[in-house]
Amino acid sequence: MARADSGDSDSPEREIRLVKNPDGQWTARDLRVGVTAQCKSREIALDNLDAVIEAVKGNGGRSPTDEEIRDLGVDPEVARSQSDELPDALQ
Numbered sequence: 385m386a387r388a389d390s391g392d393s394d395s396p397e398r399e400i401r402l403v404k405n406p407d408g409q410w411t412a413r414d415l416r417v418g419v420t421a422q423c424k425s426r427e428i429a430l431d432n433l434d435a436v437i438e439a440v441k442g443n444g445g446r447s448p449t450d451e452e453i454r455d456l457g458v459d460p461e462v463a464r465s466q467s468d469e470l471p472d473a474l475q
Contacts, residue, residue, distance in 0.1 A: 400433070402426060417441075 399415040410429040411422040419440055421432035450460040 400430070402429070 397416060401411075401413045401415060403411045403413075404426070405411055405422070409422050409424060410426040411420060412426070412429040412433040413420040414433055414437060417437050417440065419433070419436045421429055421436050423429040423432055453460045453463055
């Protein structure tokens with residue numbers, strides 16, 4: 385089940401909107417943090433929302449493995465040699 389970022393699922397600071405879409409997918413949105421996740425089941429949509437919040441707040445996530453980078457069609461060595469500067473459109 386979904387966890388609040390404070391560790392208390394009944395935290396008054398957390399407001400989540402959960403919607404069942406016409407295609408059967410569930411969308412979970414944390415209104416305070418402003419992030420969204422979705423999945424075929426409401427429980428997994430809420431779990432995915434927690435994972436997104438952890439990643440956004442810097443408490444979760446990890447660097448991709450070389451294999452994951454290759455699965456995206458990118459050479460890991462080329463990806464690592466790229467500049468850390470954001471493109472102009474993202475600055």
